[in-house]
Amino acid sequence: xxxxxxxxxxxxxxxxxxxxxxxxxxxxxxxxxxxxxxxxxxxxxxxxxxxxxxxxxxxxxxxxxxxxxxxxxxxxxxxxxxxxxxxxxxxxxxxxxxxxxxxxxxxxxxxxxxxxxxxxxxxxxxxxxxxxxxxxxxxxxxxxx
Amino acid sequence: xxxxxxxxxxxxxxxxxxxxxxxxxxxxxxxxxxxxxxxxxxxxxxxxxxxxxxxxxxxxxxxxxxxxxxxxxxxxxxxxxxxxxxxxxxxxxxxxxxxxxxxxxxxxxxxxxxxxxxxxxxxxxxxxxxxxxxxxxxxxxxxxxxxxxxxxxxxxxxxxxxxxxxxxxxxxxxxxxxxxxxxxxxxxxxxxxxxxxxxxxxxxxxxxxxxxxxxxxxxxxxxxxxxxxxxxxxxxxxxxxxxxxxxxxxxxxxxxxxxxxxxxxxxxxxxxxxxxxxxxxxxxxxxxxxxxxxxxxxxxxxxxxxxxxxxxxxxxxxxxxxxxxxxxxxxxxxxxxxxxxxxxxxxxxxxxxxxxxxxxxxxxxxxxxxxxxxxxxxxxxxxxxxxxxxxxxxxxxxxxxxxxxxxxxxx
Numbered sequence: 001x002x003x004x005x006x007x008x009x010x011x012x013x014x015x016x017x018x019x020x021x022x023x024x025x026x027x028x029x030x031x032x033x034x035x036x037x038x039x040x041x042x043x044x045x046x047x048x049x050x051x052x053x054x055x056x057x058x059x060x061x062x063x064x065x066x067x068x069x070x071x072x073x074x075x076x077x078x079x080x081x082x083x084x085x086x087x088x089x090x091x092x093x094x095x096x097x098x099x100x101x102x103x104x105x106x107x108x109x110x111x112x113x114x115x116x117x118x119x120x121x122x123x124x125x126x127x128x129x130x131x132x133x134x135x136x137x138x139x140x141x142x143x144x145x
Numbered sequence: 146x147x148x149x150x151x152x153x154x155x156x157x158x159x160x161x162x163x164x165x166x167x168x169x170x171x172x173x174x175x176x177x178x179x180x181x182x183x184x185x186x187x188x189x190x191x192x193x194x195x196x197x198x199x200x201x202x203x204x205x206x207x208x209x210x211x212x213x214x215x216x217x218x219x220x221x222x223x224x225x226x227x228x229x230x231x232x233x234x235x236x237x238x239x240x241x242x243x244x245x246x247x248x249x250x251x252x253x254x255x256x257x258x259x260x261x262x263x264x265x266x267x268x269x270x271x272x273x274x275x276x277x278x279x280x281x282x283x284x285x286x287x288x289x290x291x292x293x294x295x296x297x298x299x300x301x302x303x304x305x306x307x308x309x310x311x312x313x314x315x316x317x318x319x320x321x322x323x324x325x326x327x328x329x330x331x332x333x334x335x336x337x338x339x340x341x342x343x344x345x346x347x348x349x350x351x352x353x354x355x356x357x358x359x360x361x362x363x364x365x366x367x368x369x370x371x372x373x374x375x376x377x378x379x380x381x382x383x384x385x386x387x388x389x390x391x392x393x394x395x396x397x398x399x400x401x402x403x404x405x406x407x408x409x410x411x412x413x414x415x416x417x418x419x420x421x422x423x424x425x426x427x428x429x430x431x432x433x434x435x436x437x438x439x440x441x442x443x444x445x446x447x448x449x450x451x452x453x454x455x456x457x458x459x460x461x462x463x464x465x466x467x468x469x470x471x472x473x474x475x476x477x478x479x480x481x482x483x484x485x486x487x488x489x490x491x492x493x494x495x496x497x498x499x500x501x502x503x504x505x506x507x508x509x510x511x512x513x514x515x516x517x518x519x520x521x522x523x524x525x526x527x528x529x530x531x532x533x534x535x536x537x538x539x540x541x542x543x544x545x546x547x548x549x550x551x552x553x554x555x556x
Contacts, residue, residue: 015328022335095324118327118363120334 005031005135008058010042010075011093012067016116020062023127029135034058039070043078046085058088059140062130064116065094065101073104080109087141091130165277167193168211170202170228171244172220176267180215180244187274198223202231211239213277218245218256229260238287240280244273315373319366326366330359365496368510372495375423375517385421387414387428387475391448394428398436406443407436414450415473417542423518428477430511431538435479437505438536442480450475453541472524472544478537485532492528515540 007024011017017035024033034055036042042063045052061079065072072092079085089111094101095118102113114130117123134140167184171177177195184191194209196202197220205211214232216225225243232239240262243253253264262280265273333356341349391411395402402409409432417424428448435446453474484492484499491497493516498509519526519540526540 013324013328015332019331019335095327116327118323118330119360120331120338123331 005029005060006056006058007031007033007060007062008042008045009033009035009062010037010039010067010072011035011062011064012037013064016064019120019123020127023124024131026124027128027131029131031059031135032056038068039072039075041069042067042075043070046079046082046088057085057143059143060134061088061090062093063090063110065092065096065105073108076105076108076110089134089138089140091134093130165189165191165213166209166211167191168202168205168209168214169193169195170197170214170216170220170223170225171195172197172217176217176244176246179267179270180273183270183273184277187271187277189274189277197221199227199231202228203235206231206235206237206239213280214239214241215244215273216241216261218243226256226259226261229256233260238284240277240284242273242276242280244270312373312376315369319369319373322366323363326359326362330356330363333359365508368508369495372510372514372517375426375514375521381420382418383421384416385419385424386416387424387450390414390421390424390428393425394432397425397429398433401433401436405436405439407439407446408443409446409448411448414448414475415452417473417522418544419522419542423521427515427518427540430515431477434511435477435481435536437507438479438481440480440482440533444479444481446477446479448475448477452544472541474539474541476537476539478535480535483532483534483536484528484530489528489530493526 007029009017009020011020014037017037021033021035034045036045042061044050045055046057046061048055048057063072063075067075070078072094076090076092079088079090086109090109092105092110092113093116094113095116096102097115105113114126117126165184167181169177169180171180177193181191181193194205194211196205202223214228216228218225225241225245229241232241241260243256243261243264244267245264246267256264262283263276265276333352337349337352337356340352388411391409391414395409401407432446432448436444450473453472488499492499493512494509495513496509497513498505498507515538516526519542523543524541526538528536528538530536
């Protein structure tokens with residue numbers, strides 16, 4: 001039997017994290033949902049440092065851009081610079097519609113850029129399609145390599 | 146004592162003569178005396194200093210602070226026009242009148258061209274006081290005009306700054322308001338979906354109101370953003386064929402045209418120099434309104450345009466034969482419910498609505514956006530309407546610049 005999926009959500013808005021949890025619970029996702037609220041925490045989690053010494057390396061990171069301490073682009077750049085983290089797929093999930101934010105995300109190696117929808121129905125269906133694609137259709141990088 | 150008598154007395158009372166600080170550039174003492182006498186006879190109380198060379202002239206400018214310079218044309222060691230150069234070099238706006246014995250007409254005109262204010266011949270000194278009065282009056286007007294121009298320029302700059310601030314404010318406010326509002330909208334929706342019928346009827350109603358309010362506010366903020374974007378959007382002007390714009394608009398409005406049974410007529414509309422998206426927005430708002438505010442009959446909407454010659458007031462500097470087409474005049478007319486005369490002035494304001502939301506939906510942003518778009522291109526928009534008598538919106542767009550016309554010609 002496969003190990004349950006590990007997802008890390010990085011978002012400074014706890015209400016958005018709660019909404020994402022609601023949405024994932026409403027669809028078929030049965031894995032672990034971890035969340036942190038700023039960029040420095042995200043890097044600590046991914047590097048298994050401090051309070052996150054026992055954290056499990058996630059299969060997918062859903063990353064907001066507008067974050068305190070280290071913003072989403074900085075987190076993404078640090079991940080892509082790290083041999084240990086560079087394979088982890090990253091979904092940028094932001095309200096920003098600015099083309100320079102989108103372009104920069106792809107330049108830094110984001111796997112996709114998803115606009116955070118303004119209303120609940122769209123938010124739920126967007127989370128559902130992210131879940132379905134990344135945990136259903138896609139072959140994720142093998143664990144422990 | 147009657148009022149008339151008092152007035153008479155005042156008019157006859159000897160008035161204090163104006164003290165005039167004169168700097169004379171003159172080598173002939175007799176001429177200087179004659180000049181001063183003519184000034185006194187002309188009604189001036191004169192405080193004069195006389196100099197003969199540049200160094201003394203410069204000194205006197207500082208110590209005497211003259212209001213007017215009277216310069217002889219020919220001096221043994223200097224010339225009157227040298228004084229003009231000094232005044233200009235020193236940045237002083239002091240009128241200089243040449244007072245000379247021998248000065249041909251041609252060279253007099255030349256002197257005035259080179260900066261002298263006027264010239265008076267020594268055998269016509271009786272003209273001098275009037276020449277001085279005129280020179281001082283001209284200087285006064287010049288200063289007034291300069292002050293008024295500076296005033297106007299600073300007011301314009303202030304206005305532009307405050308407009309830009311306001312635009313920036315509207316953008317930032319609406320952008321930053323969206324984020325928390327997104328939470329309110331999402332969670333009230335979640336509440337209503339998850340707890341519908343599980344609390345009591347009041348709770349369902351309250352949650353419903355909160356949700357509606359949040360949704361409406363989201364639309365308002367998006368409208369406000371759209372409005373402020375009209376001014377922020379970078380101009381990507383090109384030659385826009387309004388017939389193509391109309392085809393786009395009819396496609397966008399297809400559903401409401403079908404539903405209302407509307408007929409929209411337009412033919413041979415011109416090309417204008419504008420941003421295509423904004424032209425679509427403009428026509429879409431106007432035609433959308435004509436459909437929305439329809440009467441009992443199916444809407445009949447007509448879009449027309451024609452070149453408008455310059456109005457006489459604007460072309461007064463040009464000769465009549467050169468009068469040419471000045472701008473396009475567009476009209477969008479309908480057979481709808483019309484607008485009462487007392488409301489005509491309000492309709493272009495942001496979020497101005499004349500009807501309740503249940504009668505006609507909308508936020509009252511459409512015409513404000515239309516106005517902003519038209520004015521952005523230097524046009525005007527207005528409405529001609531009567532309650533119950535249909536409505537005609539008219540707006541003008543400038544003819545595209547000729548050099549740009551050539552650039553934009555179709556391949």
